[in-house]
Each structure stands twice: as structure tokens, then as C-alpha cells.
Amino acid sequence: MVCEKEHIREIVGSLAVPLTGRTVEEMNLLRGIETSGGTSVIRLAVPFREGRVKEVFHQVVKEALQEHCSLEEIELKIESGGPSNINRIRQVIAVISGKGGVGKSLVSSLIALALRRSGQKVGILDGDITGPSIPRMFGLNGTPGGGEGGIFPAITRSGITVMSINLLLEQDDDPVIWRGPLIARAITQFWEEVYWGDIDTLVVDCPPGTADAPLTVMQSLPVSSVVVVFSPQNLVEMIVRKAVKMVRSLEKPLLGAVENMSYLNVPGLEKPLHVFGPSRAVELTAALGIPLLGQIPLDPDLARLCDEGKIEFYRSKALEDFEKKLLGELGNALRAVRRES
Ligand SMILES: Nc1ncnc2c1ncn2[C@@H]1O[C@H](COP(=O)(O)OP(=O)(O)OP(=O)(O)O)[C@@H](O)[C@H]1O
Ligand SMILES: [Mg+2]
Secondary structure: OOOOHHHHHHHHHOOEEOOOOEEHHHHOOEEEEEEEOOEEEEEEEEOOOOOHHHHHHHHHHHHHHHHHOOHHHEEEEEEEOOHHHHOEEEEEEEEEOOOOOOOHHHHHHHHHHHHHHOOOOEEEEEOOOOOOOHHHHHOOOOOOOEOOOOEOOEEOOOOOEEEOHHHHOOOOOOOOOOOHHHHHHHHHHHHHOEOOOEEEEEEEEOOOOOOHHHHHHHHHOOOOEEEEEEOOOHHHHHHHHHHHHHHHHOOOOEEEEEEEOOOEOOOOOOOOEOOOOOOOHHHHHHHHOOOEEEEEOOOHHHHHHHHOOOHHHOOOHHHHHHHHHHHHHHHHHHHHHHHHO
């Protein structure tokens, strides 16, 4: 029985890759299928060295193909490969804020969730080396495994891949007391030495501010969109302007801004409570000439789910509106890039 290329791709693509928790397709391991004169040569890159795991995997692939195809016609070539050979990341969204504590990590997670729900393959690079909080929101712990040239990201309940320094610390409350260059190195290592595999969007939760670390993200990663997070306070407005100026001076595309902690819905009260004063998000984003992607309320349910590591269960009308607007703006940005090229 001769196997068509597509059929081979399906069989091999759906196989689980040992140690990684993901499939061949998700890891982007299939390098090529060449068919000539009734023989198919299948080339796979694997994220582990010569040895037992590789042998076992070879056997698994062979057996899966044997079930559906005649083996005389198939030659299997398996080579070890590092993340730079394997990763395919189509777009990178950097999430920044001029100031800490405005909910940047939360918004990074909500962006990743929105894209995941829309069917994308999504990763989160926790670029906040000294204040990592992504694993906690998703309830991730445990040390990620390693391969030939790098480490495997953790995987959340809904299939988002995550890398954070917190996953590598012995205790998740161990402080990381590093100077700028080491932090910058860690961020670039998370880009270069993690087996992200096949990712439609990598969301990067940047460290707060406009100093060294967010600059490293902007300059050393191929950032395709930037989202600025802010909260409704006067001081924050000035800081948002600074963040937007930084992005513009680096000539990175600004996707828009998200106002977090915009208001609080109090049961029994007809109108929302503006805890930090009235929102000026519409005026501010209009003055800056960027889309307002969403206004996320202060929500005790959201805070609780974050603390319990269950952010993926959060649903609300504000989140739905944000998701719609975000996907719409990403679509617009993509069309604009296509028009230009
Ligand atoms: N809209 C919200 N509703 C409820 N809780 C929120 C909201 N936004 C943030 N929080 C809570 O506030 C905490 C801080 O948010 P987050 O970690 O996202 O801030 P950050 O801007 O990333 O902070 P840092 O600058 O320290 O990295 C989180 O634990 C989260 O649970
Ligand atoms: Mg944070």
C-alpha cells in the first residue's frame, strides 16, 4: 500500500514526542517527505541527542507507519536538532507598561487566551525575569525537561506553551537578583534555547518600565506588535505616553492599548465604580493615535482565579469585547503588512 505524502504527514504529525507533551506537528519536527520512484524518504528533526529516547522514538514512528504503509517504500531519517532549527514562530506580541503593577502579566495572559480560543497555537515568554508571575496564573509548577539544545516549555490546561524563570527556580519564591546584562541574556535564551515548536503567536510579558529589559525584548526579538497596558490614574497617563514614545522611537508597530482595572461592578449599584477616578482611556488613546483594545474591570473573580492558577476559566462580557477588538486589530495589522509587502 503506497502512502500519499499528506497521509504520511498526518500519521507522523499526530505522534507524541517523548518528554515534550506535544506532537510532531506541534513541535514542528517534520523536515520533509520526498517521494521518488515509489520510495518515500521522511526526514525528522528531534529535540534529543543520540541515545535511548531517540531509538524509542524511531521505533514508534516506524511502527505507526508500518500500520498504514508498506515499509519497503519508506526510509526514515532522524536527526537531532536545536531550537533554532526547529522553532517556527509566526508573530511576536510584546506587552509593555511604563510602570509596574498595572496588570501587564494579566493582560499578557488574557491576550494569549483570546488567541488560543480563536484556534491559534500560542506561547507565552515570561520576560519578567525578576518578577515572573505567569506560571502562577496558569497553575504551572515543576521543572521543565530538557533536550539536545534547549528546554521544553511547560504546557497549560488549554495548550498554551509557557517559559518563565520561575519554572527553573528550586523554590518559586526564590528571588532572582541579577544585573541588567544577565537579565537580558536570560530573555534572549528564552527565545533561542526553548523548544517552542510551531507557534502562531508568542506573547512576551515584558518587565515594566522603559529601561534595559523591555529594550532587550524590543531589539533582540522579532516583535511584530506591541500592546501597552495602563490603569486609570493621572500619573499612569504620562507613563503611557513615555512607553508609546519608546515603541515609536524603536519603530515597532503599536497594536493598541489596554486599560486594566478600569472600573468595578458592585452588586446592587446601578453604575460601575471608578475606583481610581474616571477613565480617560478613550481620550488618551485617541490623542496618542492608537486603538483602545479593551477596558478590563477590577474583578474579584478574576483576582481569585489568578491566585488559584485558573485564569483559563475566566469569562466576562468585558473579556469578550476585548477578544473581539484584539482579533480585529490583529487582522487589520496583518492586512496592512500584506499591502506593504
Ligand atoms: N482587572 C483585575 N481584576 C482583578 N485582579 C487583577 C486585575 N488586574 C490585576 N489583578 C491582580 O493584580 C495582581 C497584579 O497583576 P499583574 O501581575 O498582572 O501586574 P503586572 O503589571 O504584571 O505587575 P508587575 O509590574 O509586578 O509585573 C495580579 O495578582 C492579579 O491577580
Ligand atoms: Mg508582571
